[in-house]
Amino acid sequence: PQCVYAEAVRKVCRELGQRKSEEASRVILVASALPDEGSESFASNIAHYFAVSAQETLLVDCDFRGKGLTRELTPRNSSGLLDQIAARAPIDDVILRDNLTGLHFLPASGPTPIPLAIATAIRSAEFSRSIAGLKSRFPIIVLSAPPLLPISDARVLAELADEIVFLTAWHRTPKSLAKKALTLLEANQKKVVGAVLTDVAEDQSVGVMSFAAIFDEIRRAARMSTMARAA
Secondary structure, three states: OHHHHHHHHHHHHHHHHHOOOOOOOEEEEEEEEEOOOOOHHHHHHHHHHHOOOOOOOEEEEEOOOHHHHHHHOOOOOOOOOHHHHHOOOOOOHEEEOOOOOEEEOOOOOOOOOOOOOOOHHHOOOHHHHHHHHHHHOOOOEEEEEOOOOOOOOOHHHHHHEEEEEEEOOOOOOHHHHHHHHHHHHHHHHHHHHEEEEEEEOOOOOHOOOOOHHOOHHHHEEEEEEEEEEEE
């Protein structure tokens, strides 16, 4: 609970909490530039933080190709969001609840192939209606998105988000690629409420990368504030 990563989660959640309006609900998209930058784990952690703070929270695995959170949290699930959209069936039927934390989780899909292309599904009116329906039930919805650069899924999901948290890896992801990823958000850049720098070494003897120096151009382009450093 006292590690740098945990403090980063708390800082992000406090920042998001301060930005909360009087509206009934909002959708928070968590995305990175490239794969394996920690966005899935971070999305899960902030969703759990809100849930244990007695806020009705839904975590949605929107990485419909990798399905990392689905495999990790519900390895035996038989259905998920895409299955219900393809079958035009109620989304509520596949929402799971963790009795320990109170967090609700919506898996990406089950193991059976779906006769619907992912790109088509997330651009469909049915998908948008599903998210709108979930907003009527959950005050906080956290979407764990695939990386921005390899595929366009996260850019489409950004249209449905109210706020975006962007992650990038310390000493691994070039600034040019991080900036390119944010540029791809186009008009949705204004929804980026902050950035999380992952994989930061806690051993200060190795030197700490200056977040301000590295992301100066990105912050100007996206008009975002520095929110946290994560280990």
